[in-house]
Amino acid sequence: MDCGPDGKAFRRLNAIHLLLVGGSFELVLRNSRVKERTLRLWISRFNSMGIDGLTYRPHTGRPRKMQPAQVVSDILTVVDDPSLAQQSHWTLTKLCGWLREEKSIELSYRTLVRYLHEHNYARRIPRKMPEPPDREAWEIQRETFAGELLDLLDDRKADVFFGDEAGFEGDPRPRAKWVKRGTRPTQGYFGGHVRQNVVGAVNPQSGQLVSLIVPHCDTQVFQAFLDTMAAEVPRKKGRRVVLVLDNASWHRAKGLEWHHIEPVYLPPYSPDFNPIERLWQHLKGHYLAGYLTKSGKELGDKIYDSIRALLDQPDLLRSVCRTHSD
Template sequence: MDNATLDEVRVAMDCTPTKKGFRRLQALLWLYEGKSREEVAALSRFSLRQVLRFIKAFNLAGLDGLIPGRSSGRSRILPKAQVAEKIVPIIEDPALAGQTHWTAVKLHGWIKEHLQTQLGYSTMVRYLHEQDYKLKVPRPWPLKQDEELREAFCVKLRAWQQNPQTDVWFCDESGFEGDPRPRRTWTKIGKVRLSPYLGEHIRHNLFGAVCPADGRLTAMLFNLCDSASFQVFLDTLAQENPQVPGRRAIVVLDNASWHKVKRLNWHHFEPEYLPARSPDLNAIERLWLRMKADWFNGWIAKSAQELQERLIASVQSLFEQPAILQSQCRPKTSL
């Protein structure tokens, strides 16, 4: 064994990054010290056959032959470029492959048949994850939207936001139930997880308006949604956010009937109505989803007072965290 000195073996033992490499070099050190191969096998808990293999590797490649490196593994069956070129388009549009939808099993079968490859199922899923795909439940989407009106509204919204003298508010109402809809949760197979409910119609409506640019929020609780309640909310909104000379204050909201009553006093705010069936363009909708997920997931109200107190606590937490309002309610300015 002339491929390294004893000192070089000791230095390599100190520097090797893995326990496996250290044990191999230690076996080599014992051989240098004059121990027999059988003694080294007993001390190192390697088999005699492994010790002989280490000696052969050392004689062929020196110390590098004993230090394990990262295995390159098998080469990819489909390069990333080929996945992006041949698989991603049919995921986006199943009709290109004569399908209406994909399941992972169906997609795997199609790839094996049409691309003539022995791609494994788990490898296919990994390739999809590399392309930033994951299984999601589609959100119902109305077909009667006017895309031209929606695009025109996005253009106006971008212009308002780019104007430093314009404040854009997003306004909406949301109902909060005492018996929320159960959400998916991890459950052991064979067991039934129960979600208790009272069955009583406990409900509060939350009116809100948020200015994502600086995180300002105005919110009020009401028992019902009508023009009278909405006028009280507008009065509070104007009182908490008085007019600033030289600045515009635009309120984006949907086409609910109480939003369009002619006798409403908008104070210094300018109402701008969303295109029909376009809740995705109202940034405050994401705030309602965040509140329900954080505060009302699996929570049951035993009385209207308890529901009201929970709502007040959730709104107060938002008042204290304007950064969340700014990030959560970032407006969508393109389709």
């Protein structure tokens, strides 16, 4: 009884204890506040299995209302593309109502949230991206590139890096934080324009990261990065080194010396194909969130220390980048 895992186990063990010390069946029944059938079941379990028969174990619960395949076909398809349901945006309350009215599927808000979490969906604020002038042609181009990229990642003789630049400010935007209800959290700012840039490339399969902290981005700076990457990722016999980039002007400058690195360019308006974007978000959210400074040198030192910490955790680098790239 002293070691009972929960209150239910204690009640059952207490009932058996009272019987063992001489209590009458009627007295134990009144004390346990259960039906006679339940008490007899406890006694039967104790007689056949001992104390283990009285320890409460969680039940499997009610059967699922929807199997995973049905969740994909009836819910995730319209979540990914609300236009299929003649909608432009979903809230989960709105989606619950639509499923009830259009699909005759009764789901609670909590159950719907659980189904989405099971399929690795989360609530995120979309980032703004320019609308392509010819969406149909753009989608075809993206689909073609996706196939080529998958072939490239499957090539065991290719080391594929994804490169990009990111800016870090001395006054970063406020990030969500846990606070006591009723309080209004604040974050100071200086109102200056302290900024440092990082140019980098990451291999999501190996976790290798090559990066430089730079004052700005242009062709000369990018050439310095290519020189650094060529030294840190040397040519190996029978292997290729591929660098996937966006279409920034300095990435396509004619005078660049690529050494043994092969450039591959993303389709326009396609930052979602570049897993290093996820790495920059992780760096800003986990290492520099709330960090304020008026000094460009202090900001550079903070970025340097943060990147050094990431370099010591290749498994984390792979996890952050591959979750995005997969």
